[in-house]
Structure formats: structure tokens, C-alpha cells
Amino acid sequence: MKPGARLQAAIEALEAIEAAGRPADQVIADYLRKRRYIGSKDRRAVSSLIYSVLRHRARLGWWLGRVGQTEAAPRLRVLADVVLRAAETVETLDRLCGAEPYGPAALADCERDLLRTLEGRDLDSPEQPAGVRLEIPEWLLPALERAFGSDLEAELAALGTQASTDLRCNSLKADRAAARAALASEGIETEPTPLSPLGLRLFGRRAVQASRAFRDGLIEVQDEGSQVAALLCDVAPGMAVADLCAGAGGKTLALAAAMAGQGRLLASDPDPRRLERAGARLQRAGADFVECRVLAGAEAGSDLHQAFDRVLVDAPCSGSGAWRRQPDARWRLTAAELSGYRASQRDILSKAASLVRPGGRLIYVTCSLLREENEDQTEAFLAAHERFAPHPVGELWTHHLNGLCPAKGNCLTLTPAVNGTDGFFVAVFDRRAEP
Template sequence: MTPAARIACAIDLIGVLEEQCFGPAARRRPADAVASDFFRTRRFIGGGDRRVVSELAWGVVRQRIRLGWHLDRLGVAPTARLLLLAQMLLGRSGDHGRGRQAAEAAFDDSHYGPAALDPAERRVAASLDGRPLVDPAMPDGPRLNLPDWVLPALTARFGAGLAREAAALETEAPLDLRVNLLKTDREAAITLLAGERIEVVPTPLSPWGLRLPARRPVTGTAAFRQGLIEVQDEGSQLIALLADARPGMRVADYCAGAAGKTLAMAATMGNKGKITACDTSAARLEGAATRLKRAGVDNAERHLLEAGDRWAKRRAGSFDRVLVDAPCTGTGTWRRNPDARLRTRPEDLAELVEVQHQILGKASELVRPGGRLVYATCSLLPQENEEQMDRFLAHAPGFVPIPLDRLWAELRPGLELPCEGPFLALSPGRHGTDGFFCAVLERGA
């Protein structure tokens, strides 16, 4: 493809993303799924061209809030053409004039290229040329690249540190791996990966974690194929750590999804005892089967939660550990999923808070006296975390929080406590992990 053809293709992809993911009438599908469908119907686009087109479109997605502010300030609608044009121009203050010339030249009206800029678009280009992407006149939302509706909650959470956290949410997330203790240990995994020319370093908080300084494809390595490693953010690993699932226990992973935490807990159990991975999605549980087999997990079973299912009632009060990795807004993962900050809306938060409360109520009935309920989210919002715990504990007096400092001293002795307060609360800016929350509650005898 010519450079102009790539621009035209990126404009088409941006238009589809706007229509299906972000617009007022959009289905709000995940952008990666929409992009996958887009390229699947355009098999003539080669791998190299696909990467360039994706980078152009994702550049717009990552800066969509700011680009929208600039175009709204000029009184023009955010068309796909203008969004890409704005992305090409903004932030080139040291390249005044030349940036505009290059951008206008990209719209070359060639056979496969985009149509030439019309007079109105040229006026937009002239107005944006040389301006900074982060404008001093911006209100807090665009300045921090955050939707307005999350600002009160994140300000309450981070206070003066919000700017640092917002900046961290714009960085590229690292690639973290979890060593599968059923098959190897961390030092052996480091040596094996080094033999495949993949350099990793131990994660600072998780005893099983490895971090790649630069992103590399690992799923083709022998270590991955043999089930010695799994891709898992360090913060997610710490939730499995705090669950403290031990050999011989009965454990329920109530919202297991693809079973990442099931795998980690099965390893701490040494394949002894029984762990049940539950989910409402048959497809997710089917995908989990492949991961469990590759990891050598043989103490796990899967259970599909369906309406009218009596499984939970028959097993009430019988589990030593019940992990609820609850559905949430995913605000802690926005550096990995920049489109989510555009797709997620205030009404989603209100709905999810109620869903979380209902799930907690059902899952808590599975915990035996003296057992533990572990509640986790990948959210940075207090409504889904500390406030959710306050609400649950007000309705479930039989449960008592186990303070983080006590858990940490038992599970990571000699290592500095990662945060203050009774619960684990991780963030990209402070800890370098995704944003995670974890509370461990014990049921009275």
C-alpha cells in the first residue's frame, strides 16, 4: 500500500470505530474486536500495512478526548478525516508549517488515497498547525485525558497525585509473566527464556512474576507452549497471592473468566484439593480448559453458572476460599484498553455496582465458617472498591476484614507493605501494575 492508501484505510477504520464503539448510538463494542473484523474483511492489507494503519487509528483512539476538545473549540464535528488530521498536526509546535504541509500532502486525492482537503478542512488544519496537544486552556478532563464523569472519584482516590496517575494511564503497559510453580521456579524460567533470547527481570511484589523490559511475543516460546509461564499482570498475581489457597483446600473462583487466577491458585495448592472455576460464559470456560491443560492443572473443574442453577445452594458453606473477581468498569486497565475510557459511561458504573453487590451476596453463601471471601476488581474507583466493601459488611456482619498488613507479613515477610489501609489498592502510577483492588474477609465460626 502507498502511504496515502494507508491514510485512507486508517480513516475508514476510525470511522468504523466511531460508529460502533464511541458514538451516542454505538453498540460500544471493544475496539480490538471491531478492528479485527475490519481487517478480516480486507485481506488484501498485508501485515506491515496493517500495523501502520492500526498505529494511526490507535493514535486517534488514545487521544480522542483531547482531539475532540480541539475540534469542538473550532466548532466543527469530529469526522474521521478531521480526527486523523488533528492527530497528525497537534503537538508539532517546533515544526510549524511543515507539519501542515505534510498533513495536507497526505490527503493527495490519488486513486487509493483520501480525497484532498476541502476549504473547511484546510481552515481547520491552519488553526491546529503548531498548537500543543495539551492546551493550557483545557479543563481537567481533556488535560488529563480522562472522561469528566470519573474525575470526582479519581480525585477523591488520588488527590494531588491524580496527574501522576493519569499520566501513567497513558503509558504503554509492561508485559508481565507468571511462573507456573507446578512445573518450574522463577530462576529456571529466567534461564529458559534467556536461552530463547528473551530477557526478563523479577517483578518487585509478586514472588512468581517476571517482567519484560520491552514487549516481545512470548506465546511462541517453548516456555509458554510447555505451560511453564502464563501472561498475567503482576497486580492480578497478587490477588491470587492474597487468596492464600493452600494444598487440600476447597476453593471457588466465582467469576473465573479465562481462569488466570484459577491457574495461579491451583499452583499455590500444589494440585492438591479441589478448585472450581465458575462463570456465566460457556465460551470463557471452554477457553479456560486449554489453559488448565497446558499448565498441568488436574485439581480444577469448571462450572457454568446459569439461571435456576442449584449448584451454589447445594454447596453453601463448603468452601475454604471463594474468590470474586467481580465485573467492573476496568478503569485500572485503561493503559491497555484506551478505548474503554471512551466506551464506559456513568450508567455503566451504577449498573456494575449493583451487579457486584448481588454477586458478593451469592458468593458469600459458599464460604464455610472460618473460611475467606476474597473480593477483587481491576478498578480505580472507590464506588466499586472500598464503598462496595462498606456496603457488603453492613449487610453481612458475620464477615470481618483481615487487614492487609497482617496478610502481607504472612505471605511476603520482609517486603515493604505496598500501600496503606486495610485493603490492597494498586495503581499504575505508584506500583507499575494495572489498577487493582483486593479485600480479604473472614467468615466467623
């Protein structure tokens, strides 16, 4: 693709994102899937431009608002990003627009004049308010300030960067060394992750899901923070384990590997479509002993009452810890949705408590960085369930993970700025034996 065609592809994909109202990564994947003629190098370039516009939404909007474009279309936002971030000149854009068969239409006089007012300026300005400068909706700032305090700017800057691609080695089929060698034989270079003893970090951007190692089930794509959360569940062969919010099965797969295929592992979710996707992944991984069951509302089943040694609640949440991967999600989140997540978390935790047998553990995990979804929920749970007590995360870390545990107190929070992972929160609760 020529540079102009890449610009036009980014514009079209952003238009599709606005029209779809779905997460940007899904829309981008659909857009590129329908255009097989776009090569891997061009796909990376187009995706990079799209994500740049998404990551700089507030600052681009602020600059465009200064020149009277408060509701700027995707085309103008792409062009403004190229001028402000990449320091391209309007003269260069004039050559790219209208000159190629698959490129953007020629610049209108009004567009040219507007872009000239932006030429030579920096994306950042000391006049920008905090929410704009930090790329955060104003209503969320108090919650994030409460979470990060004096580290707010560093943490939000890290949330605006590109996330790494991490892989988890499936110990049901291969250890880390064998999986790494298999990837290397296909020209895919990796390095061990610093925290998870099962993780590999990909060098560059490679279509790892097209690799033989992936097809054979030796690896799964999973952020190191998610791997850490699964390891802290402290499961072992022969246990009875439940993953109550299994979704597409990411952590279920990690639990199955830790159990070495022995014991009872229940993967449940209220959405049968997500569990269907989990089924294919479990089959590829060789985890055919996992039981998948749709559990909705108050349903539990008498066979589940106090039936499990470990119950994992990977709770639905704001997803603020994954904003590196979904930069548009922060703008789609509303106060009402956050309130709904908090209510769901309380409800799921309460139901999960009844499934833990005396002497067993309940593990609460979110990919959120907000105290309202994390520490506040754990405190409320302990206040309402006197049979449960916090289990020190540091003790579990020592047994299963590398390096010093970064946990403060009984809970663990991982962040992109400090740990290089997605944002994750983990709390573990012991159920005391009955008197």
C-alpha cells in the same frame, strides 16, 4: 508499508471501532488478523497511532471543536493527532495523502485549511476544562477526585500511558528462572517484576503468544497487579477454593498453580463462552484438576454451601484500573452501567458469603479505582454480614510478595502511578467460626 498506508490503516481501524461498538483492542485485533500481509513493525506503528487517537480523544475533540468540527470523522482525528501530537506539517500530510496507492485520499481544501489552523499548536491548552485536559468524562470527575484527592492529575496521567506486558510463570511447569531462560532462548528478553515473585516484564512489544514457552504452558500473559491479587488469596495444596467470576480463567490459572494441582478448585462464571476459553488455557497449563461450572443468577447448589476454604470474587466492575489498555472504555462507561455494576457486586458478595466455611476467607477483587466499587462495597458487606471480619492484607503480603506492602489499612489499592501495575483493589474477609 509506506507512511501513507499506515495512516490509512489507522483510519480504517478507527472507523471499524466506531461501527462495531465493541472494545477497541478486540476490533484492532480482528482488523490486523484479516490483514496477514501487514508485518510486525507496521502492526506496531499502526496500533500506536490508533491508541494515540483513542488516548487523546478529549483533547483532539476540543481542538477540532474550536474549528467547527464537533463530530469529526476518524480520518480527521487521525490527521489532527499527527499535526498536534507528532508535530507533522500540513505540507508533509499533503505529500502522504493522495500520493500512494494504499494511502489516504488527497486532502480536500477544507481539510488543509483546518489542519493549518492546528499546525504549530500543542495538544494541551490552558483553556481546556479539567475533564478535557485529564481525558475523563465530566460525570466521572467527582468519583475520581474522591478516589485520588490531590494525586488526581498524576494518577490520570499514568492511566493515559501505555501499559507494560507482564507474564506469570506457571509453577506447575517451570519456575521463574526456567521460564525466563526459555523465553531468552527464543530471543524474548524479560526482567523480573518488582512485586510478584512469579512475574516477568517483557522488553518491547513481542508476539509472546507465538513463543514455544507460551504454547508449552510455561507462561501466561497476566498483569502484575492481577498476579498480586491471586497471591493474596493465600491458597495452598489440598484446599477447597472457588473462583466465582472466573471469566476466561486468568486468576483461576494462578490459583491452580499455587495449589500445585492438589485439592478442589471450582471455576464458575454465568457466561459459558468465557468458561470455554478458560478450558483451553487450563489444559495448556496442566491444570486438569479444575472443575468448571456455569453458575447463573441465584443458583449455587447444596454441595457448595460452606464448602470452601477460599472464595474469590473477581467482581464485574467499571474496569477503570485497566484504562491504560482500553483507553476507549472510559468513554463507553455510563452512570447507569456503573450503578448496575455496584448492584451486581453487592449481590455476588452476598451469595459468595454462603460458600465460605467457618474459618475460611472471602477475597473481593476489582480492577476498578473508584471507591464506590471498592471501599464502599467492603463497608456495606461487613455491615450486613456480622460473621465476617477484615483480614490484614499486609500480613498476607509479607508471606507471598516482595517489598513493603503499600496497603493502607486492611484493603489494598494498586495504581499505575504508584505501583506500575493496572489499577486493582483487594479486600480479604475472615469468616468467624460458628459459636
